[in-house]
Amino acid sequence: MSPNVACEIPERGRASPPHVTVSTELIPGPRWRAAYPLGEPPDDEAVGPLVTSRRTGRNSLELSALCSLTDAGRRSAGAVGHALKLGVRARWFAGDDVYSGRELRRSMREFGLGYAVGASHTYTVTDGTGRRWKSHQMINKVLPHQWMRMQTGHGTKGTREYDWAWLDVRADDTPNGHGDDGTSVLVARRHRYTGEISFFRCWSAEDVTLAQLVEVICRRWRIEETFQLGKTFTGLDEGQVTCWNSWMRWSLFSLVASAVLALTTAATTTTSPAGPAHLVPLTCPELVRLLRAFVLTPSVRDAEHILHWMAWRRRHQAIARACHQRRHALQDQP
Incomplete structure (x- = not known):
């Protein structure tokens, strides 16, 4: 039901290795779910999320999942679980605020993954004393000198830098049979000029530094780059998606073309x-x-x-x- 496109990206001493799509899954529309709860996909309302990965210096793959329907959490957990069963090794799950639901975060912990997911300004967290706060209220506890400026990547306009801060929060997604340990924090990112603040809910089974969490958060942007590459240059969003066969063929060829572009660019870049x-x-x-x-x-x-x-x-x-x-x-x- 889901074609897989996988390629190994060799380390070349690059700060940011290329990233490509390794799996795609069909997500049926609401009419199909009502009429065919257990059947094969019909001939309409087929859209597919992508799971992307990149190879790191520690010989592991960092996963990100993107989905566009209301059952994003369940579908994303299934896609990540399927990738892990196929032998993909990962340590982190990254996503935007669509994936901040408790059930999805609990599933990632059951898989043995840490996570870094976006959170809205009204997202509710619990501090160490048990008091509940909105994200925009919680960040008022950060003192001015506690913000740390860190690089988040390099672009055509130069180095991207933001101010970062984090606060300890109580985990609310502990799976059954697991201890309530690990590092659970709320991370805030502030634009250096406009002062706009974004929030991220993060958890790790081990002690981590703020720099490590910032690195994981920034890797979420690579799936956006993957979509942009596929839509702009390989026609990912230009295929017929009203029937199963056309979606399968077009998406698969588009993903292969994206992989060829990414690997060729990496091989020719100095x-x-x-x-x-x-x-x-x-x-x-x-x-x-x-x-x-x-x-x-x-x-x-x-x-x-x-x-x-x-x-x-x-x-x-x-x-x-x-x-x-x-x-x-x-x-x-x-």
Whole structure:
């Protein structure tokens, strides 16, 4: 019922290894669930979430699940459980606030995974004294000097940095037969300029640092990048999804194409110092332009013209990145 696309991503000393989709599952629409509670999927209302993973230096895979229906928790738990049974090794589950439900978090703990899921401003937590607070109220306990600025990644505009803080909260998702131990915290992320705050509910069976939780939280963004890659360049959202066979074929080919793009980009990317005189690393959009110009279709313009404008775009992206970095450095001066 669910095709699997898996590929091994070798370590190349990169700070952020490529990430690809390894599994997809069909989620039926509400009419199917009412009419066919135990049957095979019908010919309508089929949408599929994706489970993505990335290989880390510790030879493990970090999972993220994305789903769009009301039973997101149950379906996501099933997708993660299926991946674990197939031999995928993972330590963390990451998701946005759709996946902050208690049952899903309890399932992750039963699987032996830690989790880092988004939480809304009105999300209710319990402090160590047993008092219940909303997230936006709980964060008022953080003193100004307790916010820590950390890097969350690198983009075309330079290093992404946010202010982070965390507070201990009581776990409310302990599975039956499990001890009420581990690290349960509410993590807050504050934008360095606008002051906008986002919240995340996190749990780990072992002691963890705030930097480790920040790393897990930031990995959730990679599934958004995976969807963007699939929708923009491999037509993931352009296939016919009104019947089972067409959804299966189109989604599978789209995921394979996304994997090819990710691995090819990783194999051809070289690191170079940032600056106006250098180029940014080769990206998937530029790779697609090369394929369209020299492989997929006959070349409309000569090769020298295409390579000239590719270098021009990458050079100006490098200039923009350097300017943003200088601006950030000036903003951080006391």
